[in-house]
Amino acid sequence: MNRFLLPRFDDGDMYSCSRYTAEEWDSFRNPNLFIGLFYICSGIIYDVLYLPVLAVMTQPKFRHRSCYRIMLYLGVIDFTCVIINSIISGYFSIVGSVYCTRPMLTYIAGCISTGK
Template structure:
């Protein structure tokens, strides 16, 4: 994956809006697949009988196992996955159907890009925290209780969220690109220009 030479601003001035729209690559099939998979996991086949995520999360929240730090961490992971799924399924599905590239809808694409970056960071960091918790508790239960016992996981959650916010703001931007039907760090991925430069690989 290539990165733009200058991240701010991502200028769209060298083409008209109509020209950017013409460069988009709509794909109804991929868009439906994105939305379908997200709907399946969030809602299920039958709204009343086969809900997947939400009953599992409610059961986890009401479980007596919440006194264990690992289950608190898994609860955060579950909610993070639910919120991220709205972006990576419905937003990406919309992007594929409409053939989105950054300069077609800069504000909307920035918003969804920041959303996915934030929740990806939270999810990844929380998964690392879960692995660390299990490792420390297996190694030394007393040490595990010292660092992760009681409400201490919530302090770790706070650090993770602050880290995710800072990374989403200062760590770089990503947007959906219909040239790869996924999120890219380069707003001009697959196009000759990349933030005022020419990508010779794609031009040739």
């Protein structure tokens, strides 16, 4: 997020996409449908199995205890991170995306998934 918050932040060659043209970056793509679908399906399965656990923690008999409120908050964060880490990563695998083909989406998804 330093790129957005600190406009003079110089990341040097770490994230430089100027080495190749857009067509050359597209040539580095390596789409993999099987791995992408595996990521997406496993993420959906994990999220569907996570929903009943979150529903139990929202019941009134558990909500008055602070430990369940903390666990509910952490569960919502886990739920969101599974969506980002599995479903967006699966999409990137299916289309064969590299960082320089979609730099903003990759950067923002990485910041959200690691920052939560």
